[in-house]
Amino acid sequence: MSTDTTANEGHGTAPRAGRGEGSWGDPGRAEEAIALSARGIPRNVVLFVGDGMGEDELTIARNYLKGADGRLILDAFLFTGSVTNYSVTAGDPTRHNYVTDSAAAATAWATGAKTYNGAIGVDAFGMPVPTLVELARERGMATGIVTTEEVCDPTPAAMGAHVAHRSGRGPDTMERCPDQATENGGPGSIAEQLVRTRPDVLFGGGAQYFRQTVRAGEFAGRTVLDQAAAAGYRVITTATELAAADAGAPLLGLFGEEALARYWVGPPARVDRGPAAVCRVNPDLPADQPSLARMTAKALEILDERAEGRGFLLQVEAGLIDTAGHDGDACGMISEVAAFDAAVTVGLRWAEEHGDTLVLVTADHGHSAQILPVDVESPGATTMLLAHDGEPMLINYATNLPGEILVHTGAQVRIAAHGPSAASVLGLGDHTDLFHLITRTWKEADNRVAD
Structure with a gap:
């Protein structure tokens, strides 16, 4: 079966395991990974997040892209485990919510604090908690x-802002977090706070929020883009500008008014099952939209130079797995997993060249897709795709009523690691353990310097 590879730019492929050999048949690779994990303390940390990338989403993407006996780079990590991802109740963290949203999940690993759905960088009582990016900057590290x-x-x-509700993205959308609004003496919207936190690299979409006008304070009457310029940011908006950018100034890459476009399109999930289909390139894909792999490569290049030997922290998110899951868009989801796999490939190659970088891969929560037998009469909506081997694969969406927005699931999700300290990622943990793993390596580095 032929499928366009636009989403797979830079896409690496782990060796396809023979049926008699198995995926675990390379003791040399295992010994190398174990030795690297024990080598010491990482100077750099790269955290890859597949938003909504549950095991079902991974399996669907693998089947379509590689076939049932194929492997993604995401499958090549020796040190793997799972993490729980529940959130808690606002005002009472002893009461669990078994299905998290992205805000509470990201806040958990960014701060080490469990919080309520919708919270960004604040605990269950709405109090700001220092984030990994803020702590890294205090250490003199570069951040992205x-x-x-x-x-x-x-x-x-969640890596660089503190608001009571995730909707407070720009000065014009602060209705649900008035205490953070600048006109009420607060620190401002997420866009304003990210500029103030000043990561060396900030790439993605959402330019619309940076065009909004600051309501009060030093930049009252000016846009958030003006605030970014005052903070020293160079603003870039295309893949061409990204390729030409250097490390002379912090970079704010705004590559779309909203989120970036999905690479592939295909048949939407429907109650009356349609024929088996293949994904195709999105005809509306902007010609100069950078891939996640290219953004990752540039971020690594810039951060390595700006760190000046002090190390860096980088978080890379494939965010469209989640939005495609909400829409029941199997092809959009698969293409974003492919793009994510390509970005992880870039990160692993960079880490292997430098040797002092811990690469972590996880997801914030599971999502709405599952694979069912092709002859089943299932509830919900379905999409039938022809997988890599030409066989039909029935993808079912039933986490909400047909026609409604599909929702997350509460299952644990994968975590994987490669590099110094990677052996810490084994068995079952929680999102908050990511925060403690990363900060523990920093404390160990400080102790080594003190000794």
Whole structure:
């Protein structure tokens, strides 16, 4: 079966396992990974997040892209485990919510604090908690945030902002978090706070929020883009400008008014099952939209130079897995997993060249898709695709009534690691453990310097 590879730019493929050999048949690779994990303390940390990338989404993408016996780069990590991802109740963190949203999940690993759905960088009582990006900057490290979603979306926002509700993306959307509004003496919207936090690299969509006007304070009457310019940011908006950018100034890459476009399109999920189909290139894909792999490569290049040997922290998110899941868009979801796999390939190659970089891969929550037998009469809506081997694959969406927005699931999700300290990622943990793993490596580095 032939499928366009636009979404797979830079896409690496793990060796396809023979049926008699198995995926675990390379002791040399295992010994190398174990030795690298024990080598010491990472100077750099790269965290890859597949938003809504549950095991079902991974399996669907693998089947379509590689076939049932194929492997993604995401499958090549030796050190793997799972993480729980529940949130808690606002005002009472002893009461669990078993299905998280992206805001609470990202806040958990960004701050180490469990919080309520919708919260960005605040605990269950609405109090701001320092984030990994803020702590890294205090250490003199370079920092970066990359996403295919809007940069004010929950996963990137939780690394550098503190608002009571995720909807407070720009000065004009602060209705649900009035205490943070600048006109009420607060720190401002997510866009304003991200500029103030000043990661060295901030790439994604969401330019619309940076065109909004600041209501009060030093930049009252001016746009958030003006605030970014005053903070020293160079603003870029196309893949061409991204390729030409250097490390002379912090970079604000706004590559779309909203989220970036999905690479592939295909038949929408429907109650009356349609014929088996293949995905095709999105005809509305902007010609100069950068891929996630290219954004990742540029971020690594810039951060390595700006870190000047002090190390860096980078978070890279494939945000469109989630939005495609909400829409029941199997082809959009698959193409974003492919783009994510390509970005992880870039990160792994960079880490292998440098040797002092911990690469972490996880998801914030599961989502709405599942694979069912092709002859089943299932509830909900379905999409039938022809997988890599030409066989039909029935994808079912039933986490809400047909025609309604599909919702997350509460299952644990995968975590994987490669590099120094990667062996810490084994068995079952929680999103908050990511925060403690990363900050523990920083404390160990400080202790080594003190000794």
